[in-house]
Amino acid sequence: MRIEVINTGTELLLGKVVNTHASFLGQELFKLGLRVQRQTTIPDGDEIGAVLKEAFPRSDVILITGGLGPTNDDLTREIVADLLELELHPDQEILDHIETIFRQRGLKQNRSNDRQAMVPDGAVVLPNPNGTAPGLLVSGNVERGIPHLFLLPGPPRELIPMYFSQVKERLVAWAGSEAMAPLWKNFRIYGVGESTLATKLEPLLGEIEGLELGYCARLGEVDLRLIGSPEAVEKAAEIIRRNYRRQIMTESEDPIEKVIVELLSKAGETVSTAESCTGGLIASTVTDASGSSAVFQQGYVTYSNESKSGILGVPAELIEENGAVSDPVVRAMAEGCLRVSGADHAIAVSGIAGPTGGSKEKPVGTVYLGVAGKNHPVFSGRYFFPGDRSGFKLRTVRLALDHLRQRLQGFPLDS
Amino acid sequence: MRIEVINTGTELLLGKVVNTHASFLGQELFKLGLRVQRQTTIPDGDEIGAVLKEAFPRSDVILITGGLGPTNDDLTREIVADLLELELHPDQEILDHIETIFRQRGLKQNRSNDRQAMVPDGAVVLPNPNGTAPGLLVSGNVERGIPHLFLLPGPPRELIPMYFSQVKERLVAWAGSEAMAPLWKNFRIYGVGESTLATKLEPLLGEIEGLELGYCARLGEVDLRLIGSPEAVEKAAEIIRRNYRRQIMTESEDPIEKVIVELLSKAGETVSTAESCTGGLIASTVTDASGSSAVFQQGYVTYSNESKSGILGVPAELIEENGAVSDPVVRAMAEGCLRVSGADHAIAVSGIAGPTGGSKEKPVGTVYLGVAGKNHPVFSGRYFFPGDRSGFKLRTVRLALDHLRQRLQGFPLDS
Numbered sequence: 001m002r003i004e005v006i007n008t009g010t011e012l013l014l015g016k017v018v019n020t021h022a023s024f025l026g027q028e029l030f031k032l033g034l035r036v037q038r039q040t041t042i043p044d045g046d047e048i049g050a051v052l053k054e055a056f057p058r059s060d061v062i063l064i065t066g067g068l069g070p071t072n073d074d075l076t077r078e079i080v081a082d083l084l085e086l087e088l089h090p091d092q093e094i095l096d097h098i099e100t101i102f103r104q105r106g107l108k109q110n111r112s113n114d115r116q117a118m119v120p121d122g123a124v125v126l127p128n129p130n131g132t133a134p135g136l137l138v139s140g141n142v143e144r145g146i147p148h149l150f151l152l153p154g155p156p157r158e159l160i161p162m163y164f165s166q167v168k169e170r171l172v173a174w175a176g177s178e179a180m181a182p183l184w185k186n187f188r189i190y191g192v193g194e195s196t197l198a199t200k201l202e203p204l205l206g207e208i209e210g211l212e213l214g215y216c217a218r219l220g221e222v223d224l225r226l227i228g229s230p231e232a233v234e235k236a237a238e239i240i241r242r243n244y245r246r247q248i249m250t251e252s253e254d255p256i257e258k259v260i261v262e263l264l265s266k267a268g269e270t271v272s273t274a275e276s277c278t279g280g281l282i283a284s285t286v287t288d289a290s291g292s293s294a295v296f297q298q299g300y301v302t303y304s305n306e307s308k309s310g311i312l313g314v315p316a317e318l319i320e321e322n323g324a325v326s327d328p329v330v331r332a333m334a335e336g337c338l339r340v341s342g343a344d345h346a347i348a349v350s351g352i353a354g355p356t357g358g359s360k361e362k363p364v365g366t367v368y369l370g371v372a373g374k375n376h377p378v379f380s381g382r383y384f385f386p387g388d389r390s391g392f393k394l395r396t397v398r399l400a401l402d403h404l405r406q407r408l409q410g411f412p413l414d415s
Numbered sequence: 416m417r418i419e420v421i422n423t424g425t426e427l428l429l430g431k432v433v434n435t436h437a438s439f440l441g442q443e444l445f446k447l448g449l450r451v452q453r454q455t456t457i458p459d460g461d462e463i464g465a466v467l468k469e470a471f472p473r474s475d476v477i478l479i480t481g482g483l484g485p486t487n488d489d490l491t492r493e494i495v496a497d498l499l500e501l502e503l504h505p506d507q508e509i510l511d512h513i514e515t516i517f518r519q520r521g522l523k524q525n526r527s528n529d530r531q532a533m534v535p536d537g538a539v540v541l542p543n544p545n546g547t548a549p550g551l552l553v554s555g556n557v558e559r560g561i562p563h564l565f566l567l568p569g570p571p572r573e574l575i576p577m578y579f580s581q582v583k584e585r586l587v588a589w590a591g592s593e594a595m596a597p598l599w600k601n602f603r604i605y606g607v608g609e610s611t612l613a614t615k616l617e618p619l620l621g622e623i624e625g626l627e628l629g630y631c632a633r634l635g636e637v638d639l640r641l642i643g644s645p646e647a648v649e650k651a652a653e654i655i656r657r658n659y660r661r662q663i664m665t666e667s668e669d670p671i672e673k674v675i676v677e678l679l680s681k682a683g684e685t686v687s688t689a690e691s692c693t694g695g696l697i698a699s700t701v702t703d704a705s706g707s708s709a710v711f712q713q714g715y716v717t718y719s720n721e722s723k724s725g726i727l728g729v730p731a732e733l734i735e736e737n738g739a740v741s742d743p744v745v746r747a748m749a750e751g752c753l754r755v756s757g758a759d760h761a762i763a764v765s766g767i768a769g770p771t772g773g774s775k776e777k778p779v780g781t782v783y784l785g786v787a788g789k790n791h792p793v794f795s796g797r798y799f800f801p802g803d804r805s806g807f808k809l810r811t812v813r814l815a816l817d818h819l820r821q822r823l824q825g826f827p828l829d830s
Contacts, residue, residue, distance in 0.1 A: 304712065354705075
């Protein structure tokens with residue numbers, strides 16, 4: 001099945017927004033055993049007509065994103081109707097949905113949104129619970145050389161759920177036997193570099209026939225993707241488990257916070273956090289996982305020295321002597337957090353996110369981690385994540401949560 | 416000058432890698448007053464030939480990335496030469512450069528790299544200090560309908576420096592007077608829907624000659640982009656300021672946290688946060704801004720009822736009577752946060768992020784916001800952001816921070 005993706009959006013071509021739709025759709029189709037043959041980005045406006053005409057003879061399915069909004073450069077709906085000579089008619093259900101959304105959000109509705117309720121004759125309306133503009137499926141016609149057209153909304157928060165609820169199953173049905181998902185398995189590994197992993201594993205896995213290996217490194221994690229027959233994948237998985245027992249964060253694509261919340265729930269335990277340089281991002285990340293309210297006890301964002309002392313009981317002299325970014329202070333933060341919150345586990349971090357505040361001894365990017373637990377010795381360590389502020393925060397969050405993961409899985413943390 | 420970008424790379428279409436080249440080039444060209452008219456991604460291999468032939472009549476310049484490497488699916492060089500009927504010859508300087516790089520890296524050279532030293536007759540070699548494959552410029556021929564072709568390496572750390580050292584100046588020279596940076600201005604507006612904005616502004620701005628309007632909506636914010644002559648942009652800006660004095664978050668592309676930190680710094684004031692449903696994301700967002708350590712006093716993530724009472728002093732009966740997600744509780748959280756932290760301002764939120772925990776009266780997506788300040792009445796309000804958990808959190812963060820922005824700018828918040 002020949003599939004193309006067309007992204008409309010002037011902001012994509014101006015580089016204001018990175019095109020994450022293209023990679024999202026590519027990834028998801030791959031999981032179904034399908035591939036995107038070509039991806040094209042064009043500005044908002046009427047160029048979509050010319051691009052579609054070119055793509056028709058090359059495609060069985062075209063996924064179009066964007067151009068369904070209420071402003072006058074959103075023209076996808078109208079141009080597709082025009083191209084296929086379909087009349088547009090207003091759809092009462094969509095009109096009602098738009099009215100409900102405006103009412104729920106306490107906003108005054110205005111008539112320019114009514115355009116979003118226009119549907120080309122014969123098109124299937126794809127409901128959009130996350131926005132006003134529904135998607136549309138205009139079925140293809142093999143004799144006329146017209147592929148199936150999915151018209152999908154531009155905002156990722158609307159597109160992604162709509163892909164899963166409205167697009168995926170239809171693609172699977174059309175592709176038939178072609179859409180047999182290749183057997184694949186993901187290992188998410190923390191604390192081993194991509195090239196180290198490759199150097200070690202490739203000689204070990206190289207002899208497994210028909211095995212395809214893929215790597216994707218990000219913020220200290222590496223996703224190691226195995227594709228092949230069930231036997232090949234299982235054989236490779238065994239070798240990876242044998243070599244990286246401790247470093248395997250999960251044998252899935254689950255984010256670390258989901259892993260942590262599941263481990264804590266299973267153990268019936270709770271965690272609290274005391275954050276300086278991450279400013280609350282550890283707490284926020286843990287609570288991104290559904291079910292976290294049962295295991296997340298309390299979060300403290302103790303940016304100032306006074307709050308480290310006042311709230312967590314870190315002795316002022318300790319800060320005075322060692323500095324707020326130091327091993328003794330982060331240990332005291334973790335112990336104080338455990339005591340004050342009454343949780344079973346406590347994570348504390350203190351570091352220098354930059355761009356200012358660094359010194360020769362403790363340059364920007366330096367961070368101390370402390371992990372305390374009711375039945376565990378306090379662990380602490382010093383790490384270095386140079387780079388920009390936001391990368392520093394994200395890496396520190398992963399570092400902290402992965403240490404808690406190791407402890408919860410019974411691996412002793414060595415100070 | 417009509418410019419297209421063609422990215423080759425199977426990993427881009429599989430979604431393993433996000434296409435940051437497209438946004439990089441879009442941004443840089445825009446700074447020169449130039450635009451990418453179309454961007455296309457195709458797999459590694461020989462499809463580049465067909466895509467180029469299609470693009471020739473539409474373009475004056477084509478920027479091609481990838482396909483210059485040593486493996487046998489890197490075919491851009493050969494296909495371009497074939498298409499334009501140019502002979503390839505080996506270039507001794509490139510051969511020497513490749514040898515040096517291998518020696519420097521302590522690697523054994525293998526002959527597959529020699530292909531990277533082949534140059535089509537008449538092409539300009541664009542040196543690549545960061546990799547083995549040089550870029551190539553194949554000059555166009557107006558009479559034969561052939562645009563200028565830049566063949567650029569795929570890895571970002573090779574492409575980006577090469578753009579600045581080899582591509583940019585040539586584009587400026589070719590574009591001549593066209594390459595004057597256009598005057599443009601961004602308004603970031605909060606709390607007005609894209610469609611409402613368009614309905615109101617388009618009749619008012621429609622008569623300004625040569626003004627181009629662009630919208631990009633995201634999480635309650637809308638970026639309104641004005642492009643045109645200095646007079647047109649200033650005329651439009653005046654109209655926007657007159658109509659949306661209060662709703663203009665910033666006349667720039669700065670994120671809300673930067674705006675907040677600047678306003679607090681200027682006033683010499685501080686803020687603390689008490690978060691339930693956002694789990695620390697408000698604190699984390701504020702502290703994303705450089706300079707926040709001087710103005711961010713303290714953050715509390717009070718997920719449980721006990722911590723709302725124990726830390727913020729919210730009376731247990733108040734929670735009992737009204738529920739943790741309620742107007743009286745969020746007011747008490749804000750007041751408690753102000754008192755306990757000693758900050759000048761306090762933000763509190765309590766809501767139902769979902770997917771569970773909703774009721775008929777308070778469905779998933781319901782959130783209460785409280786804003787307290789030393790010299791201000793307590794403000795509180797109820798809002799509704801249905802959708803997924805992470806969207807709910809992001810919208811609530813923006814809601815909270817924008818209310819603080821309004822208060823800091825002297826707009827009274829009305830309960």
